[in-house]
Amino acid sequence: MSDSSAHTVISAKPVVLPAPGRGTGLAVRVSAPASGDALPVVVFSHGYGWSMDGYAPLADYWAANGFVVVQPTHLDSRAIGVPPEDPRTPQIWRIRIEDLRRALDGLDQLAAAVPGLRGRVDHSRIAVAGHSWGAQSASTLLGARVLDADGGPGDDLSDPRVRAGVLLAVTGLGDQLSPFAAEHFPFMRPSFARMTTPALVVAGDSDDSHLSTRGPDWFTDAYTHSPGEKSLLTVFGGEHSLGGIVGYEVAETTDASPARVALIQQLTCAYLQSALGVDDTAWQAASAALAADPDAAGALRNKETVPESVSS
Template sequence: MRALPVISVHPVTLPAPDRGTDLQVRVSVPITGHDLPVLVFSHGFGQSATGYEPLAAFWASHGFVVVQPTHLDSRTLNLPPDDPRTPSIWRIRVDDLTRSIDGLDVLEAAVPGLAGRVDRSRIAVAGHSWGAQTASTLLGARVVGIDEDLSDPRVTAGVLLAVTGTGGADLSPFAAEHFPFMSPSFSAMTTPTLVVAGDRDDSPLSVRGPDWFTDAYHLSPGDKSLLTLFGAEHSLGGVAGYESAETTDENPERVALVQRLTWAYLRDALGLKDSDWPVPVETTLGRLEQKFPRE
């Protein structure tokens, strides 16, 4: 599928009286095409709706309506640490994704020429780092100790980039003290999902090492795929943005692989058979594994 020109509109405001701050969303779409599937993306800690351009622009130029909400932890909002919402930001993040799906009418109307071109029967979620944990809850993951199912039946596929693993003894003392919500259970995450992990992503949040970021694949049931990127750290080559300060392992080839493979996976998982999934992975860049692959 050839890349198409893209139009982005930001900010689009979704009223959120219970949130304390209305939700600001960026919407990116190709200028042509119909029956466009929806991809809601959750950014990592401190980022915003305008980040992750290498991914958002690619997905939009290849046929997706890309919806990027700005979560309360974004540096653009400068929420003080003592804000009463801070302990609940992880939960508000989940609501942001659900609210974005609920608000598709508003988002569609805000983009010139988009009306009537959105396929609302095909919705996926994706996220990076904390955003991946946020996205995973709509796919069926839960937080240990909180008996709440936050999955969304409208979401039928997902991509989790550098998603945090299990909590408890696997967390560093700092993470255990400051991030009690970082204790996911993947046993009910049945929605088809691609997990992307770097084999050099050695996080200070865990005592386990890079394999911690593969838990979502190994501990969840059903149709799952795992892309392990060789030499990749938490930025996975630079997915958060071009020349981003957070990127410690800049690698354009690695980012291109993530672009290409996530697009192909999502198109296939959403029932759009134009992607030739699974995509061959260069052996120098990574390894693709699957369990219960689709026929």
């Protein structure tokens, strides 16, 4: 994809959606191209502690290339500061998912808050995306489930409005959590066995998380253990920030790399264009270009069938 075709981006924040029972309204940032009609939508769930102000390298790129990007601020955001003893804290993982649904329900209200965007949004072409905890939140709308206390598959929180997903550094299966993660994040026990909606999983091959005892391949579980059409982009040398997708010059990025960020920008955008029917050739062209590049910053795998063995 060429940046020469990028659109001017307009945005509005905060657009606050009513959220009864949440304790505070849902603050959202909406970004969109200044021109174009029947615009597809990406609802993006941030990682732990972040907010609608993060992930500019992705949000701005997607919006400049024709997407309406919706970024809700979840209750775990440092901008809100919900303390650990708050009664909502144990349910924040579930409230995050409700936030994404509220954003989908409120698309018309969100569009109306951006000058010139009303009437230009295509409600039939919607994707979800997320990073880290946000990727787990987004994955539930694709069909992933959080295992209950007895190891059952938990509630079905999938959303038929969502046609595709992009899961960046999505947490893996819960059977190999570190003791710290098992104690503090009991909801981090996903099952991908019913995650049938098409998705692109992005994982860094140097993302060695303190949340798991396994190593970087833990972040590929959503690809390995889910059925249906899935793609896996492995980012060479990528750690948890995947080169810096959380923001420019962000201190917590331990693997800053413009090449990694550019790869993720281009591949995720091409995937979303094809998955949502904007450009059926974009993903094929981007995949071929990556395979032909001897200096590529990553590699792709694809599958279309049910894996030989899946978790419950």
